[in-house]
Amino acid sequence: MEPIISVDNLVKRYKTSETNAVDGVSFTVAPGEFFALLGPNGAGKTTTISVLTTTLLPTSGDVRIGGRDVVSEAAAVRSQMGIIFQKPSLDLNLSAEENVRFHAVLYGLYPFRPTYSTMPQSYRDRVGELANVLGIEDEIFNKVKTFSGGMKRKLEIVRGLIHHPRVLFLDEPTTGLDPSSRRDLWQYLTVVRQTMGTTVFLTTHYLEEAEQADTVCVVNKGKVVALGTPAELTKTMVREWITVDAEDRSMLRAELTRHGFAFEGEGPFILSLDGRSAHATIRAIETPLTTIEVHKPSIEDAYLAIVEQERSKDEAA
Amino acid sequence: MNIGPVVTIAFRDLLKFIRDPVRIASTLIFPLIFVAVLGGSLERNLGSDAGYNFLAFTFTGVFAQTLFQSAALGVVSLIEDRENDFSQEIFVAPISRYAIVFGKILGETSVALCQGVALILMGFVLAVPMGVSQALALIPVALICCLFGGAFGILLLSNISSQRSAQQLFPFIFLPQFFLAGVFSPIKELPWYLEILSRISPLRYAVDLVRSVFYIDSPDKEKVVLTGFASNMLIISIAFTVAMIAGTWLFVRAERNR
Numbered sequence: 320m321e322p323i324i325s326v327d328n329l330v331k332r333y334k335t336s337e338t339n340a341v342d343g344v345s346f347t348v349a350p351g352e353f354f355a356l357l358g359p360n361g362a363g364k365t366t367t368i369s370v371l372t373t374t375l376l377p378t379s380g381d382v383r384i385g386g387r388d389v390v391s392e393a394a395a396v397r398s399q400m401g402i403i404f405q406k407p408s409l410d411l412n413l414s415a416e417e418n419v420r421f422h423a424v425l426y427g428l429y430p431f432r433p434t435y436s437t438m439p440q441s442y443r444d445r446v447g448e449l450a451n452v453l454g455i456e457d458e459i460f461n462k463v464k465t466f467s468g469g470m471k472r473k474l475e476i477v478r479g480l481i482h483h484p485r486v487l488f489l490d491e492p493t494t495g496l497d498p499s500s501r502r503d504l505w506q507y508l509t510v511v512r513q514t515m516g517t518t519v520f521l522t523t524h525y526l527e528e529a530e531q532a533d534t535v536c537v538v539n540k541g542k543v544v545a546l547g548t549p550a551e552l553t554k555t556m557v558r559e560w561i562t563v564d565a566e567d568r569s570m571l572r573a574e575l576t577r578h579g580f581a582f583e584g585e586g587p588f589i590l591s592l593d594g595r596s597a598h599a600t601i602r603a604i605e606t607p608l609t610t611i612e613v614h615k616p617s618i619e620d621a622y623l624a625i626v627e628q629e630r631s632k633d634e635a636a
Numbered sequence: 637m638n639i640g641p642v643v644t645i646a647f648r649d650l651l652k653f654i655r656d657p658v659r660i661a662s663t664l665i666f667p668l669i670f671v672a673v674l675g676g677s678l679e680r681n682l683g684s685d686a687g688y689n690f691l692a693f694t695f696t697g698v699f700a701q702t703l704f705q706s707a708a709l710g711v712v713s714l715i716e717d718r719e720n721d722f723s724q725e726i727f728v729a730p731i732s733r734y735a736i737v738f739g740k741i742l743g744e745t746s747v748a749l750c751q752g753v754a755l756i757l758m759g760f761v762l763a764v765p766m767g768v769s770q771a772l773a774l775i776p777v778a779l780i781c782c783l784f785g786g787a788f789g790i791l792l793l794s795n796i797s798s799q800r801s802a803q804q805l806f807p808f809i810f811l812p813q814f815f816l817a818g819v820f821s822p823i824k825e826l827p828w829y830l831e832i833l834s835r836i837s838p839l840r841y842a843v844d845l846v847r848s849v850f851y852i853d854s855p856d857k858e859k860v861v862l863t864g865f866a867s868n869m870l871i872i873s874i875a876f877t878v879a880m881i882a883g884t885w886l887f888v889r890a891e892r893n894r
Contacts, residue, residue, distance in 0.1 A: 424644045
């Protein structure tokens with residue numbers, strides 16, 4: 320299947336800089352995929368997303384969205400994507416409906432009319448549906464500044480989807496939201512992905528949000544340092560371990576040694592699984608255990624390991 | 637180029653202005669101070685010596701300056717806007733960069749024109765000697781001042797990379813023009829070096845255009861107006877065309893090439 324996003328050897332050097340902000344980045348994203356771009360501050364995430372969303376010209380490399388070149392076919396690329404910016408992109412003194420209307424006209428969905436009542440019936444029906452989705456039937460004509468943070472974000476997403484984009488770019492979309500608004504937003508996005516098949520391209524520093532991604536790409540100093548599924552990254556980067564303890568620690572230690580299990584500590588004991596399953600390891604132990612904790616590595620562990628590994632490499636160099 | 641996005645961008649600017657009472661009030665504060673305080677005191681102390689009414693002189697100067705500067709700064713705000721509120725959407729929408737420029741100029745012109753109407757009403761309240769026909773004649777001239785200011789703004793915009801450099805540059809660009817354009821000080825007679833600087837100040841022609849219309853049937857015309865309506869219009873038309881073409885071209889070229 321042809322990728323919806325293809326980035327081939329992307330390089331961006333700002334005019335005022337002597338180093339590359341993005342330095343030979345390559346990856347592809349399949350249609351319908353959930354792709355997460357991670358990296359520390361200054362890694363090149365924002366520069367990459369700016370080039371992908373056509374607001375910045377690359378220095379070199381080939382970047383295509385839906386087969387269209389972001390440099391020479393920028394307008395065609397823009398019509399295929401929706402963007403949720405890091406900073407809020409709503410006019411707070413305008414109503415929710417006005418924010419939606421201006422977006423719809425800019426994307427060529429409807430002709431410009433100065434008021435809601437003079438807009439075509441099809442538009443008014445659509446706004447009714449959107450208000451229903453958001454549960455703001457009574458507030459759609461209220462100024463956006465009266466909305467909660469979570470509701471504003473949701474309105475931006477609903478607005479960003481009104482022109483049925485093939486790709487939805489989300490640049491740290493949950494920054495500043497409380498945990499319940501974040502969970503609510505992700506539930507909504509999951510429904511959007513399932514029902515519309517929209518490709519989602521995410522940058523975030525809440526690493527648990529990347530846990531659900533199909534592919535995670537970690538960038539550091541403008542280069543891709545890890546690319547794969549969350550499971551692949553955690554498997555290659557983070558060892559799995561379990562913690563066990565027993566009342567008779569000397570008996571447990573002797574048994575662990577007899578089995579040839581690598582372990583650390585004087586009790587509780589931390590056992591590296593080294594490819595074995597946690598279940599098989601625990602079954603092999605006959606000493607009565609008082610503590611069993613299975614450590615399941617997360618994408619956050621993998622990310623921290625990757626970043627740490629890169630830092631060590633830099634220090635060594 | 638599709639007209640829908642141009643009108644949408646312009647309408648949004650106007651709507652945002654109308655919905656913001658604090659901004660409306662703040663745009664009228666400076667003209668009010670200049671006309672009422674400066675114009676009033678100059679009239680009382682120097683009016684009889686000058687031989688014409690200083691309140692009207694200051695009012696017409698401040699009227700042109702406010703509209704020109706408001707439209708210019710409004711257009712320049714595009715630099716900062718690209719990272720704020722709905723403006724971010726404008727830069728990623730599938731519309732031409734020219735639509736953004738024209739929409740912004742049209743929008744800021746509409747905003748400045750609203751200020752112009754408010755300034756005329758303020759002029760009546762401050763007892764500026766002005767007939768109804770003079771007031772009405774100011775409206776089309778106000779439109780020209782706003783468009784001229786917008787074009788000047790786009791020329792500035794294309795040469796400024798950040799809001800910070802814009803803020804550092806503005807005192808050097810706008811403040812001298814207050815005096816070189818004769819906003820509230822007469823410039824009928826100037827030393828040769830100031831005369832040169834005055835003649836290259838775009839605001840001079842906006843101010844003089846307003847006065848050439850305001851004083852058209854007035855006996856003070858000879859003492860106040862510098863060049864006359866036709867000459868001012870010709871110079872403004874040429875400068876407007878050059879600024880629009882060069883500014884738009886440079887802005888569109890530089891916009892994504894950072």
